[in-house]
Amino acid sequence: MSLSCAVHPSFSRKTSFSVSWASSFEDILKAQKLRAVAFGFCPPETPFDEIVPECDGFDPHARHLLVTVSETGQCVGTYRLLDPEGARKAGGFYTESEFDISSLTPFLSRTAELGRSCVHPEYRRGGVIALLWSALARTLIAENIHYLMGCASLDLTNPHLDPDQIYSDLRLYRWGDPSLTVVPHRPYPCLLRPVGGGRGFPPLPPLLKGYLRLGARCIGDPAHDPLFRTADFPVWLPLSAMDRGYVRHFLRKGPSAS
DSSP states (O other), X not given: OEEEEOOOTXXXXXXXXXXXXXXXXXXXXXXXXXXXXXXXXXOTTXXXXXXXXXXXXXXXXXXXXXXXXXXXXXEEEEEEEEOHHHHHXXXXXXXXXXXXXXXXXXXXXXXXXXXXXEEOGGGTTTTHHHHHHHXXXXXXXXXXXXXXXXXXXXXXXXXXXXXXXXXXXXXXXSBOOGGGOOXXXXXXXXXXXXXXXXXXXXXXOHHHHHHHHHXXXXXXXXXXXXXXXXXXXXXXXXXXXXXXXXHHHHHTTOSOOO
């Protein structure tokens, strides 16, 4: 499908995007190379042919959603969806590589995992992430997925994000059912500090903030990912708890991805 929306202010006109599920190795390669750029493994200006793709053993068993610029075919947004069948083939969910998720075992047959979310640096002020979520929402509803899980990363190199304050905010106000708690294999130590009050709440990473707005909750202490230099917070979202206003918003964005 093709949709139009305004993007980065440096663009003088509206940009038309196409949203689709990867259907070839070339499509997946586009997503993997975008991930390499978005995650900071190479500069954004690196020629496409010189980008070393960011990939792992879960990619062959997952579905990859792409937003591309219709005029050029450039991939500017992507999401990875690992459903129960894909996780079975992969030997588990990616989240299991960072956490003991045995508490979630009764729910995993109806759980999908979202991961590797990213948008090209030049398109982060536009509607790319909304297009991704619109297509995802329709797919999840159509396939009768009941739960979503994933890891929301906090960039430890970002001086504007305070891991202790973010952890404290989550722990005190946005924590999930204690019976669902997962345990990090490689914990990232955080201190519980007072939050809120006259100082307001701490800024959150955009992806984590988006998940919380949808109705997700954190279900465990963060794990340390030294390769990506992040603290990864485990998030859990029963689709029945998803904010209805956001669901209607995403479903108005357009038809399902092809």
